[in-house]
Amino acid sequence: MKLTRRQKLTQTAFLTISRFTRGMTMGVRALVVDDSERVLLVRHTYVNGWYFPGGAIDPGEHAFDAVGRELTEEAGIALSGPPRLLSVFQNAHASARDHVVLFHCPDWIQKHTPNVPNREIAEIGFFPMDDLPKDMSPGTMRRIEEWRNNEVATPVW
Template identity: 55%
Template sequence: MQAAGMLKLLSFLPSGVTKRIVQSAVLIRNPYILGVRVIVEDASRQVLLVRHTYLEGWYLPGGAVDRGETLEQAASREVLEEAGIEAEGAPRLLGMYLNREATGRDHVGLFHLSAWKEAPAYLAPNSEIAEARFFPIDMLPDNLSPATARRLSEFRDRAFPSGAYW
């Protein structure tokens, strides 16, 4: 089954079950996961958030680093795939974190991207992303993931990193 078909099938399950299935499948392929999340800022200093088709809530765009890919390359690729945003220059690394809440094996590189341009699929939904939108940093949606809320609070206060855990 192709990835898009699998995501559609998983979208019918409760989000907790879907999360466990996705994490388990990833662990079989790679027991240690390196991922990225990206704070994308527009000209008016609003930040980009995405809603996945298979999870509830709003998240920073991001995902796993592919084999042979640098963290910076993964950050640029993920924002292009998830939001149709093409990086102009390298995203800036803000910090590295251990994500104890997922598998206890995930490490997440957090990046900031402010120089970018719209690509053809700009903010368009796809099989993974139900919605992508920019929000004022002081008017974020209520249903942020806890880690997203922590990282954006740190970003707003320019307090990186506040700890070693995602």
């Protein structure tokens, strides 16, 4: 799926500003699977494709807190147990200094269903592992395959 002109400009502006205003950047992503073995994915308004819910770790925030906050903001999900750290990845697509912390979040409850589309999230869905969206981000697809096959994660998102 191609980015719209507005999405390209927004992404370019964000990445350019980030290079000058941030040192190393770090974000979180949440691997959430329901009782039917479906994985939770979101589609953002500012970039094409489906991704795990997640986002930037705020200044002074711990990654474990950030993943809980992002799940609540993006999917209306509250953690009912601690997230489990899966791995830390370099995300060279964003910048040479960007990293993604991936958590498996096995214990959660759906607090509410967010109104979508909204400013950040275009769609939310749980997808069967054998019927994932065609336009899923390559990094998200790799992480799902590694998790499903109990493989050691590659270091690059």
